[in-house]
Amino acid sequence: MNAPALIENRTFDEIKVGETASLTRTLTPDDIQLFAAVSGDVNPAHLDPAYAETDMFHRVIAHGMWGGGLISAILGTELPGPGAIYLGQSLRFTRPVGLGDTITASVTVIEKRAEHHIVVLDCTCVNQEGETVITGQAEVKAPTEKISRPRVALPEVRIVRHDRFGKLADLAKAGDPLPTAVVHPCSADAIAAAVDAAGAGLIVPILTGPEAKIRSAAVAAEVDISAFRIVDTPHSHAAAAEAVALVRLGEAKLLMKGSLHTDELMAAIVSSANGLRTERRISHAYVVDVPGYPRPLIITDAAINIEPTLEDKADILRNAIDLAHVIGIERPKVAILAAVETVNPKMRTTLEAAALCKMADRGQIEGATIDGPLAFDNAISEAAAKDKGIISPVAGVADILMVPNLEAGNMVAKQLTFLAGADAAGVVLGARVPIVLTSRADSVRTRLASCGVAVLLARAATKAAPGVAQAA
Known part of the structure; x- marks a missing residue:
């Protein structure tokens, strides 16, 4: 030494x-x-x-x-x-x-x-x-007096910036705000998120839920909702159904989750009778701004599909690729994650990763460069990929991380958020309109970014962008 x-x-x-x-x-x-x-x-x-x-x-x-x-x-x-x-x-x-x-x-x-x-x-x-x-x-x-001593090593200093979300919000603000059905905003956090997004010029909220609870939440959050339309419903189930109806009638272009459980909202969205299904599998994606990583990361699926099949994963990929196009990534690089970077017949996720790559080769999944299976480190670190001897156009430079299942996606996203200081903007894809999912733990910046991404997706859908949102 x-x-x-x-x-x-x-x-x-x-x-x-x-x-x-x-x-x-x-x-x-x-x-x-x-x-x-x-x-x-x-x-x-x-x-x-x-x-x-x-x-x-x-x-x-x-x-x-x-x-x-x-x-x-x-x-x-x-x-x-x-x-x-x-x-x-x-x-x-x-x-x-x-x-x-x-x-x-x-x-x-x-x-x-x-x-x-x-x-x-x-x-x-x-x-x-x-x-x-x-x-x-x-x-x-x-x-x-003479002084001679070891030079003190300076601590590592990291500048944490979240510039990418600001740029997304600026793009979203370039057009008119979109009418948005905010479902059951009956907590201070939920109503504040809607008001913040309206104040940023992203949405025009239509508040659906028990009116008394909504107004009480606004008082608790100390926000003014006098300019917003309120659709009074008796409970959260009815609020979700009413919000979906507003979309089907064309009165709302987006959905935004309030203080009800995600499963409750999704039940109304996937209803075979009056829901918002399309020919695509509905899936969730996080757009993640990770300090130190040179590009935005899309992580999918971390909230909707618990154990997706191969067919499900193909749609999940298509949804994520469309999202990447909308936020300005012309040909995203997709890493299909597994625990290892080799195909192992005993590990179903590695077999499905190989199958998805072959589907892309045959034109069944378009618009991206896809490789897998890749372990997480090989997907985001060029040095790690080089050490393993992996030669791939995706390894180390991934734009999209396709996770094996919901548990893995949820862990990856939350580890990046709470350990690496990342911001994660969540949106649900594959329905007739984008759906904004926010959490009480989200910062204002993250909430606005989620709305901004959804607004960009909705605008792209109106321009007939393939696969972003298709009429039922």
């Missing part, structure tokens, strides 16, 4: 006039985000590149402060180093520092004062073009 690098100071007596030290770093978006997180400075001039381009003064200050931090790092770790006491600094930001600029910060000793062991240093920062971006001076009290 290599010995840890040492950090060693320069004492007052060791320091010579003219002595210099430097540090080079490249400014990244993460640097600016971390600066904002530590300082609390969320000025859009610092964080929004488009805004910063129009406000050069603030751009100089914001990014210049990062350059000033480089100077501070040199003084604290190199010259004089550990034991130095920062007394003062004056800096002038002469040019803007842009994202991607490589800055070399340098300090040079110009004066020593024996009394109190004061050292004065010239400070400069120069960009990759040789242009000076910061000038100034720093005054420190230099240490008198």
